[in-house]
Amino acid sequence: MKALVPVKRVIDYNVKPRVKSDGSGVDLANVKMSMNPFDEISVEEAIRLKEAGKIEEIIAVSVGPAKAQETLRTALAMGADRAILIETDETVEPLAVAKLLQKVAEEEQPGLIILGKQAIDDDANQTGQMLAALMDRPQGTFANTVELDSDSVTVKREIDGGLETVKLQLPAIITTDLRLNEPRYASLPNIMKAKKKPLDTKTPADYGVNIAPRLTTTNVSEPPVRQAGEKVEDVDALVTKLKALGIA
Amino acid sequence: MKTLVLVEHDNASMNDATLAAVTAASQIGEVHLLVAGENCAAVGEQAAKVAGVGKVHVADDAAYGHMLPEAVAALVVDLMGHHDAFIAPATTNGKNIAPRVAALLDVMQISDILSVEGDKTFTRPIYAGNAIATVQSGDEKLVITVRGTAFDKAETEGGSGEIEAVSGGTGNGLSEFVSQDLAKSDRPELTSASVIVSGGRAFGSKESFHELLDPLADKLDAGVGASRAAVDAGYAPNDYQVGQTGKIVAPECYMAIGISGAIQHLAGMKDSKTIVAINKDEDAPIFQIADIGLVGDLFKIVPELTEKL
Ligand SMILES: Cc1cc2nc3c(=O)[nH]c(=O)nc-3n(C[C@H](O)[C@H](O)[C@H](O)COP(=O)(O)OP(=O)(O)OC[C@H]3O[C@@H](n4cnc5c(N)ncnc54)[C@H](O)[C@@H]3O)c2cc1C
Ligand SMILES: Cc1cc2nc3c(=O)[nH]c(=O)nc-3n(C[C@H](O)[C@H](O)[C@H](O)COP(=O)(O)OP(=O)(O)OC[C@H]3O[C@@H](n4cnc5c(N)ncnc54)[C@H](O)[C@@H]3O)c2cc1C
Numbered sequence: 438m439k440a441l442v443p444v445k446r447v448i449d450y451n452v453k454p455r456v457k458s459d460g461s462g463v464d465l466a467n468v469k470m471s472m473n474p475f476d477e478i479s480v481e482e483a484i485r486l487k488e489a490g491k492i493e494e495i496i497a498v499s500v501g502p503a504k505a506q507e508t509l510r511t512a513l514a515m516g517a518d519r520a521i522l523i524e525t526d527e528t529v530e531p532l533a534v535a536k537l538l539q540k541v542a543e544e545e546q547p548g549l550i551i552l553g554k555q556a557i558d559d560d561a562n563q564t565g566q567m568l569a570a571l572m573d574r575p576q577g578t579f580a581n582t583v584e585l586d587s588d589s590v591t592v593k594r595e596i597d598g599g600l601e602t603v604k605l606q607l608p609a610i611i612t613t614d615l616r617l618n619e620p621r622y623a624s625l626p627n628i629m630k631a632k633k634k635p636l637d638t639k640t641p642a643d644y645g646v647n648i649a650p651r652l653t654t655t656n657v658s659e660p661p662v663r664q665a666g667e668k669v670e671d672v673d674a675l676v677t678k679l680k681a682l683g684i685a
Numbered sequence: 686m687k688t689l690v691l692v693e694h695d696n697a698s699m700n701d702a703t704l705a706a707v708t709a710a711s712q713i714g715e716v717h718l719l720v721a722g723e724n725c726a727a728v729g730e731q732a733a734k735v736a737g738v739g740k741v742h743v744a745d746d747a748a749y750g751h752m753l754p755e756a757v758a759a760l761v762v763d764l765m766g767h768h769d770a771f772i773a774p775a776t777t778n779g780k781n782i783a784p785r786v787a788a789l790l791d792v793m794q795i796s797d798i799l800s801v802e803g804d805k806t807f808t809r810p811i812y813a814g815n816a817i818a819t820v821q822s823g824d825e826k827l828v829i830t831v832r833g834t835a836f837d838k839a840e841t842e843g844g845s846g847e848i849e850a851v852s853g854g855t856g857n858g859l860s861e862f863v864s865q866d867l868a869k870s871d872r873p874e875l876t877s878a879s880v881i882v883s884g885g886r887a888f889g890s891k892e893s894f895h896e897l898l899d900p901l902a903d904k905l906d907a908g909v910g911a912s913r914a915a916v917d918a919g920y921a922p923n924d925y926q927v928g929q930t931g932k933i934v935a936p937e938c939y940m941a942i943g944i945s946g947a948i949q950h951l952a953g954m955k956d957s958k959t960i961v962a963i964n965k966d967e968d969a970p971i972f973q974i975a976d977i978g979l980v981g982d983l984f985k986i987v988p989e990l991t992e993k994l
Contacts, residue, residue: 453948454812463816475930531784532793555930557949559811561796566754566784575755575860578781581923591863595923596777597876597932602863603753609859615913615930616923651793656819660810663955666976668967672989675961675979682959684880684938685905685994 438548438587438607440483440492442517443538444476444499446508447558460656463558472508475553477515477620478613482583483551484516485618491585492549494518498541500534502526506636513631514623520636525648531559533641533648535567540644542572547608549590554579554612565612575605579614686714689742689764691757691773691782694720694728696750701877702774704735704838706831710772711737711839712801713827718742718846719764721757723750733846735839741846748855751862752778758785759854765790770827775933779830787828794828795820799835813929813952833876834935834956868922875927878908879937883927883954886914887943887965887983894920897987898942904994910934910954912944928953943983946971963987 448454449469457464472480486492497512498521499505509520523537542550555562569576577583577592581600584591587607594601595614623631641648669675679685688710693700703718710716717740720729729743742764748756761771761782771786773779775797787794798807799817806821807829875881882902888894894915902909911921913928927934929952939957944950946962946969954960955974962975965982972978979986 448812450949454815456816463812530793532788532791535788557813557929560813560929561794562780563784563787563794563796566781567788567794569755570758570785570788573857575857576781576785577860578754579777594777597924599865599867599922599924601751601865604861604863606859614923615926616917651824652795652820652822654818654820655806657811657816658819660814660817663960663974665973666960666978668972668978668980672979672986672993675977675990676993678977679938679961679994682938684959 438492439494439496439545440486441542441545441547441550442476442479442483442495442497442512443550443552443564444480444497444508444512445473445553445556446470446499446501446505447473447556450474450557456657456659460658462654462657470504472511473553473556475555475613478615478617479551479553480512480515480517481618481620482613486585487516496521496545496547498523498538500525500529500537509636510631511623513634513636514628515621519634522636522638523641523644524638525641527648528650529648530650530652531561531563532567532651533646534564535571536646537641537644538568539571540646549585549608550610552610552612554614565610569610572610574608574610576610577603577605578612580611581614581616583611583617686769687767688714688716688770688772689761689768690716690718691771691779692718692720692728692732693774693776693778694722694725696722696725697727699728699731701838702776702833704841705833705836706772706774707735707738707839708836709798709801709831713770713772715739717768719744719761721749721752721760723747729848733848734842734844735846736843737839738844738846741848742851743848744851744853746852746855752782753856753860753862754781754785755856755860757782758789759856761786762789763853764851765826770829772829772831775830775832783828783830790826790828792824792826792828793822794830795822796830797832798829799832813948814955815948832933834933868924872902873906873908875908875910875925875932875934880905880907881910881934881936882907882940882942883910883912883944884915884920884942885912885944886918888915888920891920897983901987901991904991912950941971941975942987944971945969946974
């Protein structure tokens with residue numbers, strides 16, 4: 438069985454994003470970029486399934502600029518077998534990403550597609566669900582535990598009130614949550630080896646998908662800034678304050 | 686414009702998260718509700734009383750009993766022939782179902798809206814709330830999820846919606862519900878609590894997390910939250926996590942105890958009315974946004990605070 442793992446290049450989670458003063462977006466020039474943390478979890482899960490003998494090949498795919506190659510190389514260094522870059526400098530919304538991934542899935546016929554639950558830049562939390570809908574396949578979002586069998590996968594999901602378990606027929610789409618696993622770091626020898634692993638470059642046009650955005654972003658602004666208040670000396674002072682505010 | 690709002694419920698009663706979505710919907714157009722579930726007639730009756738609602742569509746079918754997205758999305762798509770916008774609260778259910786609906790309608794969803802700015806124009810947070818984007822949809826129909834903390838809750842009384850039984854698609858039958866493990870708690874739910882006490886990595890163990898925070902929460906009738914670090918370490922269950930990738934809360938008062946204030950955590954609580962921070966490091970970033978700060982050791986402060994309240 439093959440696993441397809443879509444990975445996105447995003448601003449590093451340690452960087453505090455700065456809004457451009459002209460309101461056109463977030464300043465990404467000279468900012469550290471990394472693999473979306475949820476996608477590291479996806480890659481890790483695929484590798485563990487391969488190590489357990491349940492998956493034969495892991496294909497990482499990214500939609501984005503030429504630099505997204507670096508993100509794919511990271512996936513290869515972690516343990517993915519080959520990679521596909523669908524190169525574009527345009528803004529690609531989740532619906533268009535899902536349409537492209539659908540085409541890749543038609544070619545590759547993976548049993549399992551593992552995405553992140555959300556990308557930490559646009560926080561859309563859509564792509565996996567959209568892909569599942571377009572393919573008319575079942576989805577297991579916000580996965581906390583994944584158990585793969587030959588024709589089904591059982592997914593324990595993180596939901597508002599606790600956990601829910603669903604069983605899905607393969608092929609199925611999974612989106613990862615934080616507790617699924619702790620991703621490994623790529624070792625230096627593996628980083629070197631990854632340079633020789635196959636990486637195909639395609640364009641959205643190769644797949645015949647129209648990626649024109651449906652949404653127009655008319656402005657991007659800073660949220661209201663919160664000012665620091667005051668520090669109190671001791672618990673008594675805190676209690677007085679809380680009482681004054683009617684909280685206690 | 687006619688909207689269809691997904692009612693969040695457990696087949697017995699309606700969840701509060703629905704009410705903020707109703708308010709958002711009322712700013713977009715006529716408000717119709719969808720109750721999809723199994724033996725959920727009582728929810729339909731509750732929903733019909735919500736102020737300002739028109740029709741309440743009730744789809745009562747075993748296929749919708751556990752809100753499987755494959756089934757509910759198929760139903761919604763059928764109903765969207767007569768509606769212009771599908772609106773869901775940004776709960777885990779809403780997030781699971783709405784994008785599936787959007788893709789089937791070939792619509793680009795707008796996630797987690799903060800405000801309605803005009804015809805098909807909305808604001809939404811991006812980059813963990815460090816930027817607010819104003820976006821306009823060019824699609825014919827709208828699919829939207831609503832951030833619960835950004836809209837007032839609609840009144841639960843005063844409405845007289847017309848209940849109508851509906852049916853529709855039930856999905857591809859490729860998924861099945863197996864089990865559920867819901868935390869039982871008498872405490873207020875995080876997304877509707879007016880006070881939240883939240884603990885971080887500093888508690889060091891599950892035992893001290895509960896021994897220290899539970900009595901404080903009892904005193905304040907508060908909900909209990911946690912940072913990701915505390916959840917990852919097993920001090921608290923996953924649905925306690927507040928933040929960019931957990932729950933978004935905005936209570937009257939949020940107490941962050943032994944939490945450093947990483948941007949991912951702030952993203953989930955910085956719209957709280959009053960923020961109290963207790964941390965032994967006077968330079969912890971949480972103090973930059975706290976209204977009231979107390980520097981010191983939580984193991985001493987929390988018991989003393991509980992006693993003196
Ligand atoms: C209103 C709006 C404004 C935007 N503005 C900009 C902008 O100024 N600059 C800019 O560069 N982009 C912009 N984009 C594009 C945006 O950053 C994302 O590429 C796109 O919206 C996908 O959203 P997401 O990553 O949050 O999706 P999510 O649904 O949160 O992503 C979930 C998962 O889907 C997969 N995935 C998502 N995208 C990709 C991808 N490209 N390749 C491979 N896998 C993927 C990953 O597994 C990821 O974990 C904008 C998008 C929107 C909707
Ligand atoms: C993709 C991604 C998503 C994430 N999503 C979230 C999210 O949704 N929510 C979230 O919270 N985090 C999230 N994080 C994690 C986030 O980056 C931080 O790692 C996390 O919030 C830190 O938790 P903490 O403040 O409890 O721990 P720490 O950062 O370790 O802080 C502990 C604090 O306790 C203080 N302390 C220690 N001992 C005492 C004592 N005895 N008395 C008083 N104070 C003491 C310390 O001074 C310190 O400030 C995410 C990270 C990633 C990569």
